Every structure is written in C-alpha cells, then in structure tokens.
Amino acid sequence: MRSAFVFPAGERAETVASLNQHLPQQRDPWSLDGNLYIDIDNEESGHLFSDWDPDEVAVLEAAVGHHPGWAVQIDISGRIDGTTEIHQLVALLLEHGGVALDDYSAHPWTLQEIESATVIGGLRFFDFRTYHELHREQ
Numbered sequence: 001m002r003s004a005f006v007f008p009a010g011e012r013a014e015t016v017a018s019l020n021q022h023l024p025q026q027r028d029p030w031s032l033d034g035n036l037y038i039d040i041d042n043e044e045s046g047h048l049f050s051d052w053d054p055d056e057v058a059v060l061e062a063a064v065g066h067h068p069g070w071a072v073q074i075d076i077s078g079r080i081d082g083t084t085e086i087h088q089l090v091a092l093l094l095e096h097g098g099v100a101l102d103d104y105s106a107h108p109w110t111l112q113e114i115e116s117a118t119v120i121g122g123l124r125f126f127d128f129r130t131y132h133e134l135h136r137e138q
Contacts (some may be wrong), residue, residue: 002082002103002128005041005048006072006090007064009097012040015072022092035077036085042070056106063099063108076126086126090114104131 008015016028019038023030029039041048048071049057061067072093076082090100091111099108104127107120114125123130 001078002076002126004074004076004086004090004100004102004126006074006093006100007060007068007098007108008072008093009064012070014096015093016040018092019072032085032089035080035082036089037075037077038089039073040070041073044069048073056101059106060099060101060108083126087114090125100125102126104128 019030020027023032023038025031029037031037043049048069057067074086074089076086091114094100094111094114097111099110100114101108102125105121105123107123109118109125112118113120117124122134
C-alpha cells in the first residue's frame with residue numbers, strides 16, 4: 001500500500017463536506033472504487049506525525065506557514081497504478097491551496113507543481129516508478 005498525506009487549506013469541516021459530496025457511496029472513512037482509502041488523521045487523537053522525522057515536519061510547517069493539526073491520509077492499493085486517481089483526488093483537496101506529501105519524497109507538493117509535473121530531486125509527485133528506478137527496487 002502506498003500513501004499520500006494532503007494538508008488542504010481551510011477548515012477540516014470544508015474538506016469533510018467536499019469528500020462527502022464527491023464520494024457519497026462511502027463516508028468517513030471514504031473509498032474511491034475500492035482502490036483509494038481516504039481518512040482524516042489528526043495529531044491530537046490520531047497518529048499524524050507519530051512516525052515522522054522532525055525535519056520532515058519542519059519542512060511541512062514552512063510550506064503551509066503553521067503546524068497543521070490534521071491531514072487527509074490516502075492509501076493507494078497496489079492492485080492499481082493509482083497515478084490518475086491520486087492526482088484527481090489531490091486536485092480536489094488542494095483546490096483552495098495547501099500541499100501534499102507522498103511516500104517518495106519529502107517535498108510538500110503544491111497543486112501547481114503536481115499539475116505541471118514539476119520535477120524536484122529527480123521525482124514528480126507520486127512518482128513511484130522513477131523512485132524505484134533510482135533506488136534500484138523492483
């Protein structure tokens with residue numbers, strides 16, 4: 001399972017309403033075609049940042065301008081490529097700003113960077129193929 005964390009600008013309730021509207025078949029947690037599993041994690045009562053390196057949290061804080069207390073966690077099934085689906089969902093969640101992080105780089109990706117396929121550190125957002133090539137993994 002691959003993961004991405006999305007830190008949308010705005011309030012948590014707005015994000016929940018958007019997810020409910022666009023994914024009405026299953027709510028809290030949400031699912032997209034049984035291949036993307038979407039949940040909101042928070043630092044106070046969940047596990048957000050529990051296994052993050054402090055430097056990664058500092059980079060995130062610098063990108064968003066504050067210490068976020070919650071995030072949308074998206075787990076992507078290994079049964080599918082998932083690139084199209086994660087890009088569509090992240091575009092929805094970052095429509096009003098914010099950043100996303102994936103399993104493959106420590107860079108907080110903006111929607112503009114994701115949509116323009118910006119390359120940072122040799123990778124694009126959710127660029128698992130290149131990541132595995134660079135790290136010679138199968």
